[in-house]
Amino acid sequence: MPTCKILFFLLLALCTLCGKCDEVLYQQVGGEISMDCGGLNPNSDVAWKFDDVNIITIRGKSGNKMMGTSHIKDKAGLRVNEGTLKVPNLETRDSGVYTCVQTGKQYTVHVVSVFAKPGPVLLQSSDAELHCDITGNSKAEVQWLNPSGVPVYNKPVFKLKPDKNGQWTCVVNKNLNISLKLTVVGLDTKAVEVPEGGKIVLPCSLPQTVSQRVEGGKWTADQLPSDSFPTLTNSDKGLHWKGENSTKVTFTSGQLSTNYDVTLINAQPSDEGEYVCTVKFEGGAELTAKTNLTVVAKPSGGQEVTKVRGKKPAGGGTWTKDVFGLQLWVWIAIGASSVVLIGLVVVIVLVQQRNKRMKKRVRKLRSMRQPLTAKDYCQCNRGGTELEVELQREKLFPVPRQQRNPRTHPADPNHSIDKSREQNY
Known part of the structure; x- marks a missing residue:
């Protein structure tokens, strides 16, 4: 040693x-x-x-x-x-x-590098692999920790069937931690209710795209024949429904991505029950979702009743009738709102035009006014004598000739003044 x-x-x-x-x-x-x-x-x-x-x-x-x-x-x-x-x-x-x-x-x-196969978005309970890849020949110690931080595996490749979202961690030589986030998805669906004779969408969808390619799928129900439903297929045209609309089920003819809904029409009490949506993926993975359908029967008198959560049943079936995908009362409300809006626009336009005419008239009246010109006025000399003031008045207002003759007024005390006026004239 x-x-x-x-x-x-x-x-x-x-x-x-x-x-x-x-x-x-x-x-x-x-x-x-x-x-x-x-x-x-x-x-x-x-x-x-x-x-x-x-x-x-x-x-x-x-x-x-x-x-x-x-x-x-x-x-x-x-x-x-x-x-x-x-x-x-x-x-x-x-x-x-x-x-x-x-x-x-x-x-x-x-x-x-760390990665998941077939990808970070995985199907619920499907087979997956977590890789902690170390480039080159290495004898490093590798350990995988689950989302709770508990060591679960001591090799670079870890196989699992994920059932929930979480962050997995690869630890290299106890000092390098590299995280990998996994998103686990399943089909979303819910229970639905429809009035007798109405139509309802049977929901089935993925919350987001997944790494696995969709290869097929279908809807099934024990109370309906299998040929009532289309089948899901993936071809050169992409993912789409294959089949024809039936008297009970309709569907979109466009390309699909994550939504696999179909529509049940003319619902009857015999249509109540469980509907199963199945989507198949490459590699053999398969997801299934179940939807429960309830059909509300019409009351006596043949009037249709539609249950709305939090509200009482409507009084008449006419107002709740579907027109181009919306109920009739919705179309009426839209029409009334449109009329009111158009009326407001017309009133605003008329008021603006009236204001323009008023302004134009005011400008025209102002242009027709004649400008004020200077005028000559006689002004008295306030600093002169009373005689001068009187003479100025006489000049402005001439005295009649009969008042100018001194002989016609011999006793007039102002005779001398009249004489001087006569001399001035």
């Missing part, structure tokens, strides 16, 4: 001195790795290789870069700083041996 220990330490020391110790790195797809040359002198050249193919060379004194021929050189974000090489956005093809030429230090990189 002492001899073995001595040999081990000697080999370790020799490896350290030679600088060729091989370090193993594990990283998931899309991650980043960082590798250091170790013991590199300042301002010295730096060169990296990938599987003996040059990636990049940097001259220590000048800083000039020379790119090699390895595909690693084309990585966006590739960086070399003081002898440390950083490779981002890892892909599976980036797994291999990275070597620092100056020191001879090597890194063996394994890029790990």
Whole structure:
């Protein structure tokens, strides 16, 4: 035992001195790795290789870069700083041996990817595989944890029949955890109710597309003959129903994806019961959904009764009659709303036109007004004597001739004034 220990330490020391110790790195797809040359002198050249193919060379004194021929050189974000090489956005093809030429230090990189077969969206209780793929020959320890975090398997490939959604985790060497989310789906359906003589959609659908390809399917019911229903088929035209509309069942003729509904018409009390929708997928997987149908019989008098959750039965069957997929009262409400809306639009247009005419009339009246012009007015000289004021008045309003003769008014005290006026005239 002492001899073995001595040999081990000697080999370790020799490896350290030679600088060729091989370090193993594990990283998931899309991650980043960082590798250091170790013991590199300042301002010295730096060169990296990938599987003996040059990636990049940097001259220590000048800083000039020379790119090699390895595909690693084309990585966006590739960086070399003081002898440390950083490779981002890892892909599976980036797994291999990275070597620092100056020191001879090597890194063996394994890029790990996790995936589910046939895909991350799986059918309920169908066969599936979880893969924790480590690129290259690796002896890494792998462990699968279920959505509760409990270890369930110790190999890279884990087979299971999922029954619910959850996040599974692949643990590599107890330090690298990579998660894989699984979505498990089944057929959606529900119980339905229809009045006697009416029609109802029998629901059957997937909540989302799945990885498995749909290969076929059908509807069955013990109370109806099998030829009443179409069959689901997948051909060059895509997934569609095959068959013809019957007196009891109608269906869409278009291409299908995740909806496999059919419509039951002229429902009768004898049609009540269980209806089964079956969809088959590639690989032998199969999903089944059951729908219970209840037919509400007409009351005495032949009037149809339709049950609406939270409301009382309607008083008359005429208003609830289907017209182009909608009940009659809905069409009436739409028509009334349309009439009101059109009336409002007409009123708004008429008001706008009236306002325009009023504005035009106002502008026309304003343009017809004559502008005010300056006029000459006689203004009195308030600073003169009373005689001057009186004379100004006489000029504005001439005195009749019979009042100007001094002989006709001998006793007039203002005779002298009249005489002066006469002289002025």
